Amino acid sequence: MILRTEAVVLRAMKYGETSQIATLFTREKGKLAVIAKGSRLPKSRFGSTLQPMSYTQVVFYYKATRGLQTLTESAHVQPFHNIGRDLEKMTVGLRAVELVYALMQEEQEHADVFNLLLHTLSHLNDATERARNLLPLFQMRLAALLGFAPQIDRDIVAALPEDGGLLDLDTGAVLPPDALPTTARKASRTALRAYAIFARADTEAVLRMHLEPPVRSEVEHLVDDYLRFHVEDAYPSRGEKVLSQLRR
Amino acid sequence: MQFTSESVEALVEQFTRLPTIGRKTAQRLAAYVLKMPREDVVEIAKALVAVKDHVKQCTICYNVTDADPCPICRSPKRDHSVVCVVEEPNDVLALERTGEYRGVYHVLGGVISPLDGVGPEDLHIRELVARLRPSAAPEPSDAPAEEASSEATSSEETSSEAASESPENGQVAERSTLYPEAEDVEVQEVILAVNPNVEGDTTAYYISQLLKPLGVSVTRIARGLPIGGDLEYADEATLSRALEGRSSL
Numbered sequence: 001m002i003l004r005t006e007a008v009v010l011r012a013m014k015y016g017e018t019s020q021i022a023t024l025f026t027r028e029k030g031k032l033a034v035i036a037k038g039s040r041l042p043k044s045r046f047g048s049t050l051q052p053m054s055y056t057q058v059v060f061y062y063k064a065t066r067g068l069q070t071l072t073e074s075a076h077v078q079p080f081h082n083i084g085r086d087l088e089k090m091t092v093g094l095r096a097v098e099l100v101y102a103l104m105q106e107e108q109e110h111a112d113v114f115n116l117l118l119h120t121l122s123h124l125n126d127a128t129e130r131a132r133n134l135l136p137l138f139q140m141r142l143a144a145l146l147g148f149a150p151q152i153d154r155d156i157v158a159a160l161p162e163d164g165g166l167l168d169l170d171t172g173a174v175l176p177p178d179a180l181p182t183t184a185r186k187a188s189r190t191a192l193r194a195y196a197i198f199a200r201a202d203t204e205a206v207l208r209m210h211l212e213p214p215v216r217s218e219v220e221h222l223v224d225d226y227l228r229f230h231v232e233d234a235y236p237s238r239g240e241k242v243l244s245q246l247r248r
Numbered sequence: 249m250q251f252t253s254e255s256v257e258a259l260v261e262q263f264t265r266l267p268t269i270g271r272k273t274a275q276r277l278a279a280y281v282l283k284m285p286r287e288d289v290v291e292i293a294k295a296l297v298a299v300k301d302h303v304k305q306c307t308i309c310y311n312v313t314d315a316d317p318c319p320i321c322r323s324p325k326r327d328h329s330v331v332c333v334v335e336e337p338n339d340v341l342a343l344e345r346t347g348e349y350r351g352v353y354h355v356l357g358g359v360i361s362p363l364d365g366v367g368p369e370d371l372h373i374r375e376l377v378a379r380l381r382p383s384a385a386p387e388p389s390d391a392p393a394e395e396a397s398s399e400a401t402s403s404e405e406t407s408s409e410a411a412s413e414s415p416e417n418g419q420v421a422e423r424s425t426l427y428p429e430a431e432d433v434e435v436q437e438v439i440l441a442v443n444p445n446v447e448g449d450t451t452a453y454y455i456s457q458l459l460k461p462l463g464v465s466v467t468r469i470a471r472g473l474p475i476g477g478d479l480e481y482a483d484e485a486t487l488s489r490a491l492e493g494r495s496s497l
Contacts, residue, residue: 011363016268042474047483052363052446054485079484087453090446094362101363238365245367246360246454 003062005029006077008117009054010101014040021068022050024058025100025117030108034060034071049074053083053093053121080125089124091246092135095239096120099142099227102236112145123203130207132216136198136223137206148172148230150199157196164188167195167222169229185225191218198223256282308379310355310372312337320352327351328433333376333455334441335359335448343441351439354379359447360454368454376455380435381462437465444471444489470495 007024010031015021020039025031039046049056059073083089100117104110120138124131143149150172156165157174166175166184174192175184187195194211198219201209211219228235256278263274281289305311306318313319320326320340330351334340340353356371368374438459442448456466472490473482482490 043477043481045481048445048485049483051485076484079488081485081488084446084449084485087450087457090450090453091362094446094450098363239362241365242360242362242367245369246362246450 001062002059003028004057004059006114007056007058008097008100008114008121009050009052009056010097011052012036012050018044020046020050022071023101025097025104025114026058027111027114028109029062030106030110031101031104032069032107033067034058034069036071036074039071046071046074049076052097053080055080055118055121078122080121082125083121086131087246089127089131091243092131093121093124095135095243096124096138098236098239099139102234103142103146103231110145113142116141116145119203123207127207130209133198133206133209133211134203136195136220137201137203139223139227140199143172143227143230146231150226152196152199154196154200157193160189160192162189165192167192167226169226172199172226183229185222187222188215188218190215191222194219195222309353310357310375311340311353325350329436330439331376331379331435331437332439332441335443335451339441351437354438356442356451359442360451361447362450371451373455373458376438377458377462380438380459380464435464437467440466440468442468 005026005028007026010023010025012020012022015035018040019035019037021033021035022039023031023033036044036046036050038044039050048054055077056074057077058071060069060071062069080093083093096117100113104113116138120134124134127134140150152172152174156176159176160174161177163177164187165177166179166181167173167187168175168179168181168184170181170183174196175181177186190212194209194215197209198206224235224240259278259281260271260274263269263277264271269277281292302314303312304314304316306313306316306321308317308321311318311320327350331354332343332349332351333354333356334343335356335358337355340355343349343353354372354376356373356376358366358371360366360368360371438455440452440455442451452468456468459466470493472486472493473479479487
């Protein structure tokens with residue numbers, strides 16, 4: 001069956017002298033690997049379309065029994081030029097595709113996750129400031145789509161005392177400091193409030209949110225810990241390590 | 249099917265350890281080796297062992313070399329004020345083939361790739377900064393940002409002590425005497441010749457952020473259409489970069 005579908009490139013690795021094996025997250029077939037023969041030649045018809053984070057329309061002959069499909073065509077649907085011009089945007093975008101690569105099953109169609117990834121990359125491309133806020137937002141929404149949306153009680157968040165409260169890693173709920181769930185971790189009030197905003201607010205509101213570096217770091221750790229608690233060993237740590245080096 | 253000779257089978261097994269060589273190709277290579285004259289096989293074996301025994305990394309540019317510093321770093325004919333940063337030693341060969349570049353090199357040993365877990369600390373980036381401005385070299389640290397800042401005072405206190413004890417400083421002093429051209433010329437320009445892909449972009453932006461405060465001019469080789477290419481068939485991202493990098497005639 002010849003399949004034409006939209007895809008976001010999750011990663012690409014060199015294969016042989018001139019080819020590449022790319023992992024795509026497609027709208028119709030979910031995550032799958034394709035081989036793009038000759039794609040590393042200077043005059044390749046694939047051009048830059050197999051770079052991670054590229055939003056493309058791809059054509060390949062799909063055979064269910066085959067683990068590696070052969071890509072015949074690939075063209076940009078919307079090139080995200082601005083992501084490639086900003087280190088911060090690149091690190092956020094690469095972390096987003098790494099999360100999708102690690103947390104989605106092979107050939108598991110998931111249109112909502114596809115749309116979320118696309119939405120994130122698109123806003124990342126357009127963002128003029130605070131692009132880094134898009135990563136925790138993406139992570140929280142991905143958590144919701146994967147079935148573990150954080151349960152936030154607005155009143156509890158509003159009533160948090162000055163010395164902070166707790167984040168229940170099991171439910172994702174923000175709790176007062178005197179609560180005693182076994183899976184809770186302590187955090188500052190500012191970080192927990194920001195966490196609650198990431199869990200509930202829309203993209204525009206999140207992009208307007210200014211966070212001081214220590215608070216930002218604390219919220220990012222909270223979100224990472226929450227996702228890691230639920231997906232355990234599947235949570236990718238490679239990009240996390242590199243990200244921390246790049247941000248030093 | 250396996251060979252009837254254990255020696256041939258062992259050779260096939262060894263060939264399959266090489267990149268891009270599958271079992272079938274390994275069998276073809278082994279069959280070819282069987283037909284080769286003995287002296288040719290000995291030459292190949294000697295070359296393989298010599299590569300491991302004699303080849304080392306240049307302590308200035310991290311290119312592969314038989315003598316340290318490498319011939320490029322100790323050449324008085326090269327322009328030591330221009331450093332071209334490349335990913336791998338093969339990229340040095342590619343640039344040397346052009347015959348256009350007369351500066352020196354710095355080999356990173358890879359490229360920043362978050363998806364593969366390769367970060368700046370896995371590459372020779374710290375060494376590049378040290379090469380440009382020895383006093384500006386960042387201290388090696390595995391601590392995260394917040395911890396690093398809180399430890400800044402203590403690392404400043406110990407840096408002078410560490411510098412005097414470092415064996416590499418001894419090497420630098422020795423090199424300065426033998427090859428003054430490699431050490432005395434202040435670097436004016438750093439050319440980033442990394443591949444035009446996401447990993448290359450990440451590496452280029454990261455390095456340029458690090459080098460800007462040092463007052464060195466940081467440039468990147470042009471990206472765009474290949475010679476003999478066709479505008480009609482170029483993708484949007486490539487064309488866009490080609491337009492950005494246009495030059496006046």
